[in-house]
Amino acid sequence: MEHWVASYGGLALFTLLMFGIVGLPVPDETLLVFCGYLIYKGQINPIGTWLGAAGGSTCGITCSYLIGRTVGSGLIHSRLGRFVHITDDRVRLVHDWFNRIGHWALLVGYYVPGLRHFTAIVAGTSRLEYRSFAVFAYTGAVLWVSSFLMLGYFFGDNWERMFETVHHHLMTASIVAGVAIVAYVLVRWMMRRRESAATEKH
Secondary structure, rough: HHHHHHHOOOOHHHHHHHHHHHHOOOOHHHHHHHHHHHHHHHHHHHHHHHHHHHHHHHHHHHHHHHHHHHHHHHHHHHHHHHHHOHHHHHHHHHHHHHHHHHHHHHHHHHHHOOOOOHHHHHHHOOOHHHHHHHHHHHHHHHHHHHHHHHHHHHHHHHHHHHHHHHHHHHHHHHHHHHHHHHHHHHHHHHHHHHHHHHHHHH
16 A cells, blocks of 8 residues: 555545545555655645645545434434444434534544544434534544644654554543543433433332
């Protein structure tokens, strides 16, 4: 992939990031930092590279959103959706959550490995309005692409060592955030169970 990017620049980066954000196993951050290094070395055009990266990211996240709007919505009303107890009321709760604070998950999710396409699919499945989705998801794409390209550019020959450090911290933060979210959901679920039980007694 690095050889392909070095040869075809922004076009290759556009294609790889688009498929990577949809969910294929593409090392997105590594490619971006490597491209920043190639810009530092003067081997690829910075503007074309940035445009290719930003375009691929926005196209990929949009595809994930559309998958949620079509396939995800279909699964909700299928036998599988009923089996896992996904109801319209629960979908509406997710939609309301996105309207309140979930937008930020679309923006910050770029920096959490494995979360980028997931948040977009959930946003699509919950029928989040496209305008709201686009504002946060596309802003996140631009910030994510720019930050990792600059990382490779400014650290030059030390890009690999610096990227390993950044990636390690991102993974640690992702695990902590995941545990916190699971704990929050469990606590909320237990509180609702207790409230329902108390209501039934009365």
